[in-house]
Amino acid sequence: MSQGKLLLTSTGLTSKNVSLKFKGLVSNPENTSVAIVTTAAEGKSENKYSQLAKKQFEELGFVAVDFVDLETEPQKDFSSYGVIYVCGGNTFKLLKFAREADFKSSIENLLERGGIYIGVSAGSIIVGPSITIAGEIEPDENEVGLDDLTGFGISDLIILPHYSPEIEEEVIAFENKYSVKVERLNNSQAILIENDQETLVE
Numbered sequence: 001m002s003q004g005k006l007l008l009t010s011t012g013l014t015s016k017n018v019s020l021k022f023k024g025l026v027s028n029p030e031n032t033s034v035a036i037v038t039t040a041a042e043g044k045s046e047n048k049y050s051q052l053a054k055k056q057f058e059e060l061g062f063v064a065v066d067f068v069d070l071e072t073e074p075q076k077d078f079s080s081y082g083v084i085y086v087c088g089g090n091t092f093k094l095l096k097f098a099r100e101a102d103f104k105s106s107i108e109n110l111l112e113r114g115g116i117y118i119g120v121s122a123g124s125i126i127v128g129p130s131i132t133i134a135g136e137i138e139p140d141e142n143e144v145g146l147d148d149l150t151g152f153g154i155s156d157l158i159i160l161p162h163y164s165p166e167i168e169e170e171v172i173a174f175e176n177k178y179s180v181k182v183e184r185l186n187n188s189q190a191i192l193i194e195n196d197q198e199t200l201v202e
Contacts, residue, residue, distance in 0.1 A: 004111025006154070007201075008124035009190040010161035012049070012085065013056045018190045021201045022060075025116055029061035032082035039070045039097050040089025040122045049120075050087055057085075074101035082115045086123030088161070091134035092142045094122045095151070104152040111154075121161040124185070127154040133182065137170050138162070155193055157183045 005025055013019040026032055034057050041047040045067035057065045062083075068076050074097070078084060084107065086094070098104070107117055107127065117127070122140070125131050128151045134140045135149070137160060160171060163184035171182050183191060190201040 003114035004194075005116045006111075006127065006193040007116060007118045007190055008127070008155070008157065008159055008185070008193070009118065009120055010124070010163075010185045010187045012053055012087075012118065012120040013060075014052070015188040015190070015201075017188070018201050019056065019060070021190070021192060022116070022118070026060075026083070029057075030063050032062060033064040033066070033080055034062050034083040034085060035066050035068045035076075035078055035081040037068050037070060037084065037086040037103075037123070039087075040091065040094035041087040042089060044069050047087070047089075053085055053087065053120075057083075070097040070101040070103055076101065076106075078106040078110060079113075081110065082113075083118065084110055084115065085118040086120060086126075088121030088123060090143060091122040091125050091131050091140045092146045093144050095126050095131055095149075096144045096146050098126060098152075104154065107152065107154055117154075119159075124159045124161055125151065127152050128157050128159055129153050130158065132178065133158055133160055133174060136174055137167060157191065157193075157198070159183050159185060159191070161185050162187060 038044040038050045192199045
């Protein structure tokens with residue numbers, strides 16, 4: 001991978017340690033633009049978690065924070081943003097509209113420029129090899145009728161956000177069924193990927 005960084009989370013910057021880790025990655029927040037992608041969130045930019053994310057960025061010193069919806073703005077140019085934050089919500093819906101908007105290219109371009117991608121729940125899942133897990137463990141409804149569940153493959157990790165020990169048996173069954181390893185992230189953890197190195201933040 002390039003100079004950029006992926007911060008894959010369950011709940012964005014809500015965890016103090018995840019927020020501190022992110023803060024340490026950005027040297028000049030006042031000069032860094034942020035795009036909050038609200039496509040998967042119910043209510044889009046009006047969603048309370050979308051609003052919370054904007055507030056969290058502002059508290060960290062970011063001045064330019066924009067909401068973007070790939071469903072209504074598929075032609076959006078992300079080249080001026082140093083941080084792209086992708087909200088959680090319905091994973092199938094997010095992948096459908098992200099694919100139609102060629103959002104993968106926007107993420108790759110961001111990383112080549114040394115930017116930071118923050119995935120929240122569904123936003124963490126779509127950059128992996130497949131979103132199959134989103135339909136099997138505490139499943140999202142495939143409300144958009146998506147047949148191809150291939151993810152963007154920017155990371156090779158299969159992320160399970162919002163993990164709790166109560167679903168461990170289901171996770172093991174999924175791993176055995178598909179011969180894969182699942183990265184379990186509870187609501188206060190994240191995985192930082194930089195220079196092809198993965199670090200668990202907790």
